Amino acid sequence: MTAERDLDILVIGELNPDVIVSDPDPVPAFGEVERLVGSIHLTVGSSSAIFACGAARLGLNVAFFGVVGDDAFGRFVLEALRGRGIDVSTVLVDPRLPTGASVILTSGRDRAILTALGTIAAMDVDLVPAALLARARHLHSGCFYMQETSRSRLPAFFASARARGITTSFDTNWDPTGAWDGGVRDMLRASDVFFPNAAEARLISGVADVEEAARALARIGAEGRTDGGPVIAVKLGAEGALACSAGGPVIRVQALPADPVDTTGAGDSFNAGFLRAWLDGADLAGSLRYGAVCGALSTRALGGVDAQPTRDEVAAALTSNTGAATDGTD
Numbered sequence: 363m364t365a366e367r368d369l370d371i372l373v374i375g376e377l378n379p380d381v382i383v384s385d386p387d388p389v390p391a392f393g394e395v396e397r398l399v400g401s402i403h404l405t406v407g408s409s410s411a412i413f414a415c416g417a418a419r420l421g422l423n424v425a426f427f428g429v430v431g432d433d434a435f436g437r438f439v440l441e442a443l444r445g446r447g448i449d450v451s452t453v454l455v456d457p458r459l460p461t462g463a464s465v466i467l468t469s470g471r472d473r474a475i476l477t478a479l480g481t482i483a484a485m486d487v488d489l490v491p492a493a494l495l496a497r498a499r500h501l502h503s504g505c506f507y508m509q510e511t512s513r514s515r516l517p518a519f520f521a522s523a524r525a526r527g528i529t530t531s532f533d534t535n536w537d538p539t540g541a542w543d544g545g546v547r548d549m550l551r552a553s554d555v556f557f558p559n560a561a562e563a564r565l566i567s568g569v570a571d572v573e574e575a576a577r578a579l580a581r582i583g584a585e586g587r588t589d590g591g592p593v594i595a596v597k598l599g600a601e602g603a604l605a606c607s608a609g610g611p612v613i614r615v616q617a618l619p620a621d622p623v624d625t626t627g628a629g630d631s632f633n634a635g636f637l638r639a640w641l642d643g644a645d646l647a648g649s650l651r652y653g654a655v656c657g658a659l660s661t662r663a664l665g666g667v668d669a670q671p672t673r674d675e676v677a678a679a680l681t682s683n684t685g686a687a688t689d690g691t692d
């Protein structure tokens with residue numbers, strides 16, 4: 363590791379705000395009807411930005427590369443990330459596009475999401491400053507399927523980062539096209555950790571059983587590699603999480619018991635927690651347990667970022683829940 367690697371994680375991806383409309387019955391009524399709702403809240407949205415905030419909250423030194431528009435939403439997310447200590451100095455401002463945004467209607471039990479893409483798909487890996495990448499220990503890409511501009515070039519970008527000694531991870535989230543490919547296999551071969559949820563793992567691998575799906579993804583990622591290939595860490599919501607790499611056992615951890623206010627971004631907070639532990643040298647079970655606690659604690663407030671835990675909060679939860687988040691292998 364070279365002395366100038368002062369960044370723990372460089373995040374590349376989308377950044378946009380979420381407008382959260384919260385009410386027991388948040389369903390709008392057409393016909394120009396005005397309904398009153400409990401609250402409307404503006405916060406940091408987008409998988410990549412929520413991940414970055416979670417990692418920074420856990421004490422990691424994080425920089426973000428992406429694109430916003432020259433507008434109030436763009437300035438809001440940049441200021442929010444800056445306020446959390448994230449280096450956004452190389453985020454590009456594109457005056458030709460509006461910053462993307464989501465409106466989330468949530469009842470607590472269910473939610474509906476309306477998204478305007480704007481800058482969300484605009485991040486281009488060819489524009490990542492070489493000097494920024496050179497400072498990073500680890501590179502993370504969120505929301506692979508939304509990265510329309512440079513998705514086809516991401517695997518080669520990851521491979522070149524790994525060739526320089528930078529570890530890599532990615533999360534696809536849902537594929538809005540329903541194709542469930544888009545080069546994910548090439549990404550697996552160029553990654554150290556992949557973070558699907560159960561549905562995504564099944565759909566990408568084409569295997570119905572989630573443990574077998576994880577094993578299949580690990581085998582694909584290990585093709586042509588001598589280092590054992592990537593860890594596949596699969597998020598299972600209230601069921602916790604599991605992980606494996608090619609040739610190793612599947613390791614499971616239970617969820618930390620929670621009474622969620624809002625599960626938005628729990629997966630991204632899990633990713634941040636897993637990587638905090640993994641980059642510190644924790645084993646697979648320890649990394650999974652740390653991620654699962656971060657995911658559960660992040661559900662304590664509306665939106666993705668407001669309840670993300672500090673390391674002290676994770677330590678306290680791990681201590682007081684020795685019965686929970688136990689692991690098992692098979």
Ligand SMILES: Nc1ncnc2c1ncn2[C@@H]1O[C@H](COP(=O)(O)OP(=O)(O)OP(=O)(O)O)[C@@H](O)[C@H]1O
Nearest residue numbers: 559597598599600602617620627628629654657658
């Ligand atoms: N209801 C819950 N109770 C306890 N823990 C939870 C709950 N929901 C999520 N978690 C924790 O957070 C982790 C990630 O959540 P989830 O499985 O929902 O990820 P995801 O589907 O990728 O989410 P996202 O909506 O952010 O993409 C889970 O593995 C689990 O450890």
Ligand SMILES: [Mg+2]
Nearest residue numbers: 535559629630
């Ligand atoms: Mg997810």
